[in-house]
Structures are given as C-alpha cells and as structure tokens.
Amino acid sequence: MSEAATGTATSILDVSDVSKSFPASKDLLGRVTARLQAVVQASLSIAPGETLGLVGESGSGKSTLGRLVMRLLDVDAGRIVLEGSDITEARGSELRAARRKMQIVFQDPQSSLDPNWLVRDIIAEPLRAYGVTRAEREAATERLLVDVGLEPTHGARYASEFSGGQRQRVAIARALALEPNLVVCDEPVSALDVSTQAQVLSLLESLRDRRGLAYLFIAHDLAVVHHISHRIAVMYLGRIVEVGPADEICRRPRHPYTEALLSAMPSPNPADRRQRILLTGEMPSPVNTPPGCRFQTRCTHAMDRCREIEPELVAFGDVEVACHLHDSGPILAGASVTVIPRK
Template sequence: MKTKLLEVKDLEKRFKLKKAVFAPPSFVHAINGVNLVLHEGETLGIVGESGCGKSTTGRCLLRLIEPSHGEVIFEGKDITHFTKSELKAFRKQVQMVFQDPMDSMNPKMTIGEIMAEPLISHKIPKAQWQELLTSTIKLVGLNEDHLSRYPHEFSGGQKQRIGIARAIILRPKVIVADEPVSALDVSVQSQIINLLQDLQEELDLSYVFISHDLGVVEHIAHRVAVMYLGEVVELADSEELFRDPLHPYTKALISSIPRKDPDERKERIILKGEIPSPSSPPAGCKFHPRCEFAAEICKTKRPALKQVYGREVACHLY
C-alpha cells in the first residue's frame, strides 16, 4: 500500500467581502470541504476552470494563506496548528513552484544569490552552499556559469528551470506546482514537464500539479481531482478519468482536449451559461444550472463525494 504523505480533510477557505461600513459581514467560499490525499512518489493533478479554487487549495497546503477550516496533515501532523518555527521546518519539506518565476526573483540579484535565499532562511552551513548550488543548477539542465547571471538574461523556459531549482535546492519531499507551464510555448512546456518527471524519479519527489490545461495534466498526473466552484466533483486515476469521465462537468472538460488521432476525438460538449459567482453560488449541486442532466434533487441537495466504480464522484446521477 502506498504511503500517505500529505492529506487534506474538509478544507475550507472563506474570504470576507468588502461592503458598506454598517452592512452585515458576508463571505465567499473559495474552497469548501475539499478532501485530498497525496502519496509518496505520486503526482496529484488538480484541474478546473479559472476561479474553481485550485490555486487557493495549493496555497492553503503551505499556509501561504490561512485555511478557514479543516486539516492539512503532513507525515501525520496537522500543519494548521503549527507554530512559526514548526511551519518553517515544514516548508523545508514542501516547496512551491509558481506560474511566473519572476514573482520570486529580485532582478538585482544573481541567480546564485536567488537560489541561495532558501539556504540562508533555513540556516544551511555556508560550506555546503557551492555544492548545492552547482549540483542543483545542473539538475534542471543549466550550468554553473548561469549562477553569476541575472534574471533578465534568461528566456521564459530557463526562468522556470531556475524557479524549479530554487524549489528543490533544499531537497524537499513535496512540490506544489501552480500552473508551472501555462505561460510557456508548447514546445517549452513539454521540456519542463519532462524535467519535472525526471526530477521526480531522481529525487523521489511527490507533486501537487495545478493546471487548467487537461492535456498537460493527462501527461504528468497519476491521479486527478476535478474542481468546480471550490469543490471536488470527481477524483480518479488519470488513465480512468480521461478514458471514461463520469461527472458531466468532467466530461465537458475532457471533450475540449484536442486529439491527433481521429479515432480518439469525441464530440465537443459546450456548457450552457456562465460560471456562477462564488459569492452567490446556486443551491444544491453548484453545477446544476449548466448541466443537461440536472433533476429536481440537483437544485436542492448538494451531492456528496462518494465511491463509484472505483473512483469518487459528487453527482446525483450515481
């Protein structure tokens, strides 16, 4: 049996809405009752349209934003109750790769100085720095000479390699990758995905891979969680999910993936209407206003995530 490394239980994040001074407070649920498990050596994909809560989930996993409710359990300990020192030690083991690596790069610092920031923060002895910097920059396909250069001298793909190098320099166990290839050209995307897979094997990494691009997730993920308006609506092994999606929302998403083989092409499912506002979600199943199979029960009762054919699905059809 695979070892659980990271587990999320009933995770919620509410953001307070700004209103008039004397108006009663109101909140928007960015994520609501999310349950996930990440095993050692696994890539867990999280997919969904913009605003579904996937990036919020990723940031809650590291407490970059504070969860409103629920548990995030890493190696048997709930990090939501960690002290500042405990949280710092945890972040040595769980790192994040962002969509735009420039967000975490000071343009006035060399690549070596940027990569050394985690070493300083975690008080790694300076005698170990050069070996870590050199070995890590080579691991991501760059060379030692690049350590003395500045961010503006690199292409988008090279900058993402540097962002990955900065994340792995402490040799963490988990990487949360939030849209790490969405800003890159298709040819460069494949190079970064291959790099992540190579690093996973070489360093025994586990990934939470967040993306709106299902084609990329299909290629890299072992299991996939599909989110809609802050909730997981389907969770399954990647191969099963893409071969035979069950939830109507998952079916629509997967039907939009381009296929080279004409035999693999399926009729595109066009969802009706717009995504409801997270601040005023529909009652019952949040997807029912856009679902062609919606019944009366869907309008009033929220479906629970339950086991169906060896996977988890939140839908009254099953």
C-alpha cells in the same frame, strides 16, 4: 470515503474537509456582509512519489487550495497533515520545520524571481535562510543548476537574461534547494509556449522519479494534467467533484463537468476525438452559489434533485464522484456519463 479522500498511513499529504472563504463586501461599520467561498470541504491525499493533478477552470479554487496546503493561507475549517504531523495551525518553528518538507513553484517565473539578484543567490536563498554554510550553498547551487538542465556558469547571470523556460527551471531549482518531499506546482507551464511546456514537464517527471518527489500539480489544461499525473482531482466552484486514477478519469468521466473538460482536449488520433461540449453561461459567483449542485446551472443533465440537494463524493472503485446522476435519474452507479444521450 476512499483512500483518495481520507489518506493512509503512507500518504505524504492528507487534506481533510478543508474550507476557505474571503470577505467579499463590508458595511459602513466594517462588518463583513458577504463572503467568497473559495474552497469548500476539499479532501485529498498524495502518496510519496505520486503526482496528483488538480484541474478546473479559472476561479475554481485550485490555487487557493495549493496555498492552503503550503500554509501560505490559514484554513477556516478542516485539517492538513504533512508526513503524519498536523500542520493546520502550525506557527513559528513548527511551521518553519514543515516548510523544509514542502515547497512551491509559481505560475509566472518572471514575477516570482527577484530581478535584482543573481541566479545563484536566488537558488541559495532558502539554504541561507536555514543556516547552511556558504561553501555548502555554493556547491548545492551548482548541483541544482545542472539538475534542472542549466550550466553552473548561469548562476552568475540575472533572471531577466533567460527565456521563460529557463527562468522556470531556476524557480524549480530554488524549490528543490531544501530537498523537500512535496512540491506544489501552481500552473508551472501555463505561461510557456507549447514546446517549452513539454521540456519543463519532462524535467518535472525526471526530477520526481530521481528524487522520489510528490507533486500537487495545479493546472486548467486537462491534457497537461493527464500527461504528468498518476491521479486527477477535478475542482469546480470550490468543490472537488471527481477524483481517481488519471487514465480512468480521462477514459470514463463520471461527472458532466469532467466530460466537458475532456471534450476540449486535442487528440492527434481522429478516432479518439470527442464531441465538443460547450458549457453555456459563466461559472456562478462564489459569493452567491446556486442551491443544490454547483454545476446545475450549466449542466445539460440537471434534474430537480440537482437544484435542491448538493451531492456528496461517493466512491465507485478507485474513483469518487459527486453527482446525482449516479444515485437518481439514470442511476449511472459509477458508469461513465458519456453513455447518456446529450440534450
């Protein structure tokens, strides 16, 4: 494993072989007869001040992994280490202390903000919960509003009075109230129009650079992820299939799934546009995953080995990829999958 998978002493977050499943069906006696495999042996690490983008189709397990990192869900297996402390099974005061160091921004600001509270109370709530005095809360709330591009007077209004982009700024301010070192951004711009997306992304980048924040940035749009991320992890049907530096992943994809995602990215330069790759069929059910490689039912490069043996992540320089094209068949050995003629 590379540093991207195992983490280092300087990592703010290390996730090692984390898995999570949910009951999918039960018999008449209430016994679980099938389970949905949402996340399977996922490993990643994030350094201070770094943005790791997590990308994949809907249903790939991205948001579940984000909630596992936040300990909003308990893991079935694996370890989560935050700033050197194992929080996998943290409870009570230990988990409460960890939550000061990490916060989350959800996809839909309208549903994540209480419509009956004033904005200043929404932002100050984490501070109140951790015993910060009223005077300190008021001062901090005004600073946070300014930091996210709003006016101090906006604190006296309700969230419903703001646009979608402004509401997301309020959600970001709330996430920063306790001065965390890690922020999980779960599809934070997907509910916004394109121009507002750019503004919020610019804000997130500015806050990261000024505060030294680390982000786990979850999205389904690879163009958005590439814009903000230092490294990218590609997830498919619960498994991470490729991870590496953002520019390297987008220039030379090693996995056919990454190649397909990249082909959908718009480009203003005609010379940079890729041939569109349309994946046939739906993503298989996470309740009944195919044998071997999980992507083999939609991959035009699939071989017999792909239908029998599930590939493991293998490192090629700074990039890791889980694909048999690098050890069987064409034996790409870390080269871009784009060199293979398409069927």
